[in-house]
Amino acid sequence: MTTARAHTNIALIKYWGKRDAALMLPYTSSVSLTLADFYTDTTVVFDPALPADTFTLADQVRPTTKVTPFLDLVRAQAGLTTRARVRSVNHVPTAAGLASSASAYAALALAASRAAGLTLDAQALSRLARRGSGSATRSLFGGLSVWHRGHDDATSFAEALPATTLPLRMVVVLVNAGPKPVSSRALMANTVATSPYYPAWVTHNEAAAAAMIQALAANDFPAIGHLTEQSAMQMHAAIMAADPAFTYFEPETLTVWQTVQALRAQGVPAYATMDAGPNVKILTLAPHVDAVQAALLPRFAGRLMTTAPGPAAHILEDQ
Amino acid sequence: MTTARAHTNIALIKYWGKRDAALMLPYTSSVSLTLADFYTDTTVVFDPALPADTFTLADQVRPTTKVTPFLDLVRAQAGLTTRARVRSVNHVPTAAGLASSASAYAALALAASRAAGLTLDAQALSRLARRGSGSATRSLFGGLSVWHRGHDDATSFAEALPATTLPLRMVVVLVNAGPKPVSSRALMANTVATSPYYPAWVTHNEAAAAAMIQALAANDFPAIGHLTEQSAMQMHAAIMAADPAFTYFEPETLTVWQTVQALRAQGVPAYATMDAGPNVKILTLAPHVDAVQAALLPRFAGRLMTTAPGPAAHILEDQ
Numbered sequence: 109m110t111t112a113r114a115h116t117n118i119a120l121i122k123y124w125g126k127r128d129a130a131l132m133l134p135y136t137s138s139v140s141l142t143l144a145d146f147y148t149d150t151t152v153v154f155d156p157a158l159p160a161d162t163f164t165l166a167d168q169v170r171p172t173t174k175v176t177p178f179l180d181l182v183r184a185q186a187g188l189t190t191r192a193r194v195r196s197v198n199h200v201p202t203a204a205g206l207a208s209s210a211s212a213y214a215a216l217a218l219a220a221s222r223a224a225g226l227t228l229d230a231q232a233l234s235r236l237a238r239r240g241s242g243s244a245t246r247s248l249f250g251g252l253s254v255w256h257r258g259h260d261d262a263t264s265f266a267e268a269l270p271a272t273t274l275p276l277r278m279v280v281v282l283v284n285a286g287p288k289p290v291s292s293r294a295l296m297a298n299t300v301a302t303s304p305y306y307p308a309w310v311t312h313n314e315a316a317a318a319a320m321i322q323a324l325a326a327n328d329f330p331a332i333g334h335l336t337e338q339s340a341m342q343m344h345a346a347i348m349a350a351d352p353a354f355t356y357f358e359p360e361t362l363t364v365w366q367t368v369q370a371l372r373a374q375g376v377p378a379y380a381t382m383d384a385g386p387n388v389k390i391l392t393l394a395p396h397v398d399a400v401q402a403a404l405l406p407r408f409a410g411r412l413m414t415t416a417p418g419p420a421a422h423i424l425e426d427q
Numbered sequence: 428m429t430t431a432r433a434h435t436n437i438a439l440i441k442y443w444g445k446r447d448a449a450l451m452l453p454y455t456s457s458v459s460l461t462l463a464d465f466y467t468d469t470t471v472v473f474d475p476a477l478p479a480d481t482f483t484l485a486d487q488v489r490p491t492t493k494v495t496p497f498l499d500l501v502r503a504q505a506g507l508t509t510r511a512r513v514r515s516v517n518h519v520p521t522a523a524g525l526a527s528s529a530s531a532y533a534a535l536a537l538a539a540s541r542a543a544g545l546t547l548d549a550q551a552l553s554r555l556a557r558r559g560s561g562s563a564t565r566s567l568f569g570g571l572s573v574w575h576r577g578h579d580d581a582t583s584f585a586e587a588l589p590a591t592t593l594p595l596r597m598v599v600v601l602v603n604a605g606p607k608p609v610s611s612r613a614l615m616a617n618t619v620a621t622s623p624y625y626p627a628w629v630t631h632n633e634a635a636a637a638a639m640i641q642a643l644a645a646n647d648f649p650a651i652g653h654l655t656e657q658s659a660m661q662m663h664a665a666i667m668a669a670d671p672a673f674t675y676f677e678p679e680t681l682t683v684w685q686t687v688q689a690l691r692a693q694g695v696p697a698y699a700t701m702d703a704g705p706n707v708k709i710l711t712l713a714p715h716v717d718a719v720q721a722a723l724l725p726r727f728a729g730r731l732m733t734t735a736p737g738p739a740a741h742i743l744e745d746q
Contacts, residue, residue, distance in 0.1 A: 305627050308626070341667050345664035345668040346624075346664070348660050353660035358681060362678045362680075365674075
C-alpha cells in the first residue's frame with residue numbers, strides 16, 4: 109500500500125492542443141509553477157482478492173472508467189494483472205475551482221507505480237503521468253518545470269528547471285467555483301480543428317517557452333510576468349477565434365484582469381493567467397502580495413488564496 | 428453651401444488593419460450594414476473671405492487638424508484654393524458611444540465635393556471618404572455594402588450589395604459611453620505589428636467576406652449571423668493576442684454576449700458583434716427584436732437602441 113502526494117501546477121507558458129490524443133503528445137512545450145497549497149493524496153494497493161479496480165474520491169465511490177486504463181499502463185509495465193484499490197483526496201480549499209487532473213494523475217502515477225513494485229525515475233514517472241492528463245506530466249516536479257513537447261512517447265516528458273531566486277507567489281482569484289460549462293479536452297480538440305489562429309499559436313508558444321526558460325534563468329521578473337500573461341491571452345484568443353466562438357472568461361475574469369493592469373500601471377509587478385475556466389491566477393512576488401490582495405479585497409473577499417511554489421511529488425507512506 | 432447626411436455603419440465582416448496608412452488601404456475586404464438611426468449632417472461652404480478652414484461640431488468650435496487635410500484632397504480635385512466653413516452635427520442618441528468617424532467622413536466627402544463643384548460618382552466618393560476614415564468608405568451606401576480591399580487607391584472602394592429580403596435589425600447595447608481608453612487607429616497598427624495571429628486574420632477574414640456576400644445573396648440568416656459573430660470574435664482575438672495583450676471587452680460586454688448565446692440556445696436568431704469599444708451590437712430579425720430586448724432589459728434598461736438598415740448618404744440642401 110503506497111500513498112503519494114502531488115501538487116497541482118499552473119502553466120506560465122500554456123499547454124493547449126494534442127497532436128496525439130492516445131499518447132497525449134502536445135503540440136507545444138509548456139512551463140509551469142507547482143503550487144504549495146493545492147495537492148492530491150492518493151493511496152493505491154494492488155490486492156489479488158479484488159475482482160475489479162475500485163476508486164474513491166474523498167471517500168465517495170467513483171467510476172473507474174478513467175482510472176482503470178491508467179492502471180492498465182502500470183500493470184503492463186510491472187507484469188501484473190492484479191486489480192487495485194485507489195483512494196484519493198484533493199486538498200484544495202473548498203470550492204476553489206482548482207481541483208485539477210494535474211495533481212490527480214501525478215499522485216496516481218507515483219503511488220500506483222510504487223505499489224506495483226516499479227521504481228521509475230522522474231522522467232519515466234512524468235511520461236506515465238502524461239498518459240492520464242497532459243498537465244500531470246509537470247506535477248511530478250517542484251517549483252518550476254518544463255514539459256518538452258518531444259516527438260513521441262519517449263521524448264515527451266517534463267523535468268525540473270533550476271530554481272529561481274525570485275520569491276514567486278500566486279494569488280488565486282475565485283471567479284466561479286462551478287463545474288466548467290465545456291470540458292477542456294473537447295474544447296482543446298475544437299481549437300486545434302477550427303481556430304484559424306492555431307498554427308500561429310503553436311509557433312509562437314514554442315518560442316515563448318524558450319524565452320521563458322531564459323527569463324527564469326536570468327531571474328527577470330518583468331519578462332517572466334509579461335511572457336506569462338501573453339501566453340495566457342494568446343491561448344484564450346486562439347479559443348475565442350475557434351468555430352463556434354467561445355470564451356472561458358466570465359465578466360469578473362475581465363474585472364480581475366483590469367485590476368491587474370491597473371496594479372501594473374501603479375508599479376506593482378503582477379501578471380494574470382487563466383486556464384480552462386474563468387478563475388484568474390496572478391503571478392507576483394512576495395513583497396507585493398499585500399498590494400495585490402488589497403486591490404482585490406473589496407470585490408473578492410473570501411475568494412482569494414495566495415500560495416507559494418510547492419514541492420515535487422513524493423511518497424507519504426509505503427508499507 | 429451644401430448639406431449632406433451620411434449614416435454610420437457596423438461591419439459584419441470586420442476591417443482591422445491598414446497596409447497603407449497614408450492611402451488608408453486595408454489588409455482585408457469588409458462587409459457592413461448602414462444603420463437608420465445614427466447619422467451625421469454636415470454643411471460645407473467654400474468662402475473666399477475665409478483666411479482658414481473652420482470646423483464646428485454641434486456648434487462647438489473644434490480643431491481643423493483632421494478636416495483640413497481632407498478638404499485639401501477635395502480642393503486638389505476641384506482645383507480650388509478657397510478655405511471652407513464646415514458644420515457637423517452627429518445625430519446619435521445621447522452618449523450612445525457610437526459617434527463614429529464613418530458617418531462623419533462620408534458626410535464630409537459628399538458635402539465638400541458637391542460644395543466644391545465636383546460631381547463624383549459613388550465609387551469616387553467612396554474612395555474620397557476612405558481617405559478620412561477607412562470605415563467611412565462604406566457609409567456612402569445604404570443597407571449592405573462591401574469594401575473591396577483592392578490593391579491601390581483606384582481599386583480600394585465600397586459599393587452597395589443587393590438588398591436582402593431579410594428584415595434585418597440591430598439592437599445596440601450601451602455598455603460604456605465613455606471615451607475609448609485606446610484609440611482604434613493606434614491599436615490597429617499595434618495588432619498588425621505584434622499579433623502573431625494577424626496574418627491568419629487576413630487570410631481568414633478575406634474568405635469570410637466572400638462567404639458573407641454569398642450568405643446575404645441566399646438570404647441565409649443563420650449563416651449571416653454566424654459569420655458576423657465569428658468575424659468580430661476573430662478580430663478581438665487578434666487584438667487580445669497582440670503585445671501588450673489588450674481587450675476592448677468590459678465585464679458587461681461578456682454579460683451581453685452570454686445573453687446572446689443563451690437566446691440562440693432558446694432558438695432566437697441573434698448574433699453579437701463588437702467594434703473598437705465595449706458596446707455590443709446584436710444582429711437579429713424584426714420578429715425577434717422583442718425577445719432580444721426582453722432578455723436584456725433587466726440589466727440594460729435605458730441602454731438599448733434598436734435600429735433598421737439605413738439609406739445611402741444623400742444631399743439635404745444644395746444652394
